Amino acid sequence: MNDLQHSEPVCRKLAAWWDANARDLPWRFGRATPWGVLVSEVMSQQTQMSRVVPYWETWMRAWPDAAALADATTAEVITAWGRLGYPRRALRLQECARVVRDRYADELPRTYDGLIGLPGIGDYTASAVLSFAFGERIAVIDTNIRRVLSRVFRGAESLGGAATLAERDLANRVLPTDAARSVTWNQSVMELGATVCTAKNPLCDECPVRDDCTFLAAGRPGLGERRTRPRQRFAGTDRQVRGLVLNALRNLPADETVLTRAQVESLWADHIQLDKCVASLDEDGLIEMLPGGGVRLPR
DNA sequence: ATCCCGATCA
C-alpha cells in the first residue's frame, strides 16, 4: 500500500482547512524573522501557544535579534522568561544567541546540522525552524504530528516515548514533495493535532479529514490509551521549589537584587529540600549563591 | 489527573 497516494487528498483538505482555521499567531504568515521563529519554537517546547504569545511579543520587542539578546544580562533574561516554565530554556536561548552572533555573524544557520548544534535546539526545533522559517522540505516530528499521522494513516495510537523508526519513515513518506506544500503540511498537521485531533478527546465530527482517517474508520481503537508514563506530580517536587525561589527573585522590588537567607527559608518548610534546590539552581546557572546564604540572579 | 508544537543529562 502506498501512503503517498493516500496523503494527497489529505494534504489538499488540510491545506484548505489551514487557510480557514489557522490560529493567528504573531510569528506566522511571514511576520517574523527566522530568529523570531526560533524564539517562538523554544518558548513553545512543552508549553501551550496561548501562553507563549504575550511573552514572545514582549521578548521580541526587547531583543529583536540574536545580537540584542546576546547583550542582555542573564538576570534580565530570566526575569523576562517570567512564568513560562523550564527556565533553563531561557539560559540556553541566550547561549544560542551568543553563538549565532559570534559564530554565524548574527545570521541563523540554514542547515539541520548547523541548527541542531546550537544550545537548546534539538531535532524538533531544528526541523521546525528549517520548515517554518526557511521553507525547506523536511519532516517535522513532534507529539502532535506523530499522533495525527499514526491515526490517519495507521489507524492506531502513537505510543511510547521517542519517535520510532516506523513513525519517522511514515512522516517522510507522506511529506509532500513540493517544498512550499511540505511547509503547509507540517503546520496544518501540527495545528490539527493541537486543536482537533487532540490526545484525549478528538473532535472527529469537525475534522477536515474524517473521511480519510483510518483510525476513525476502525472505530478509534485504544482511544485515550496512555501514551506516556504517568508524569511526576508537581506539588511538593523540586520543580515547584525551584520555581518558588526563582519567582521570589523575579518579584523583588526594583531597588533590590538579593534574596536573604531568611527570605529564602520563608519560601519552603523543608530546608533540606530547599537547600538542594538552591544548589541545583546555582549549578544550572539560574542563580548565584552568596556567602551569607542569600541568593541573586546572575549578572 | 493529564496534557501541552522537547531538550538534556545520566
Place this chain on the structure above:
DNA sequence: TGATCCGGAT
C-alpha cells in the same frame, strides 16, 4: 532508555 525540568488549563 529513563528521569528531570515549570506552570497553567481542562
